[in-house]
Amino acid sequence: MASTTEVEGFAVRHKSFGDMDCPTAQALDQVGEWWSLLVVRDALHGLTRFDEFQRSLGISPNSLTRRLTELVDAGLLVRRRYQERPPRDEYVLTDRGRDLQPVVEAMAAWGRRHADRQGAVRLVDAATGQVADPVLVDRRTGKPITPDEFRYAATERAHPAKRDRLPPAPA
Structure with missing residues (x-):
């Protein structure tokens, strides 16, 4: 589309x-x-x-x-x-x-951190009212996704430029 x-x-x-x-x-x-x-x-x-x-x-x-x-x-x-x-x-x-909520919240968190905009609406914990600080985590391990802990790997369908640069992904 x-x-x-x-x-x-x-x-x-x-x-x-x-x-x-x-x-x-x-x-x-x-x-x-x-x-x-x-x-x-x-x-x-x-x-x-x-x-x-x-x-x-x-x-x-x-x-x-x-x-x-x-x-x-x-x-x-x-x-x-x-x-x-x-x-x-x-x-x-x-x-x-x-x-799409995690995507929107990740963009808002980035904006608060790097665009110096705090915003008029904040995500808060429904039970405590505490302001949330969203992070992306791996569903299997619960570990936050960071460049130090995770890397990209290319499948066989990846563009050749990416297959040349990245390690192969597990099957």
């Missing part, structure tokens, strides 16, 4: 990464347009209605309509009618959309 961005009133299409054999490229193909992750972030914060997203993001109605349609088409949001006259819909995260 190619995505679009509005630049000075014109829709600009971006190349699709659909043919790339890379999970990062596949994810970017669905949520790589910058407004898309911000819509997901706002949905994680509980926003569901068009006007809520528009007020929060300051995005044009046309751009927001495109983003919501693309997120629904990608299975990250579901559109639900909440009013018949006039017809009004809300947009609710699917399980697939909620699975």
Whole structure:
């Protein structure tokens, strides 16, 4: 799927990464347009209605309509009618959309650390109210993913440039 961005009133299409054999490229193909992750972030914060997203993001109605349609088409949001006259819909995260929470939180943590922005909304422990400090951990061992503890390895499907540079991955 190619995505679009509005630049000075014109829709600009971006190349699709659909043919790339890379999970990062596949994810970017669905949520790589910058407004898309911000819509997901706002949905994680509980926003569901068009006007809520528009007020929060300051995005044009046309751009927001495109983003919501693309997120629904990608299975990250579901559109639900909440009013018949006039017809009004809300947009609710699917399980697939909620699975982006660690990605959104990792980006927010990076922004707090490196872009010097603390943000207006913080992730807190539901039981204690303590502010969370998210880290990426290996599900099998519980170890934090750091460059000292983990490395990349190339499968046989990796691009030759990567197979030349990286050690082989276990089968």
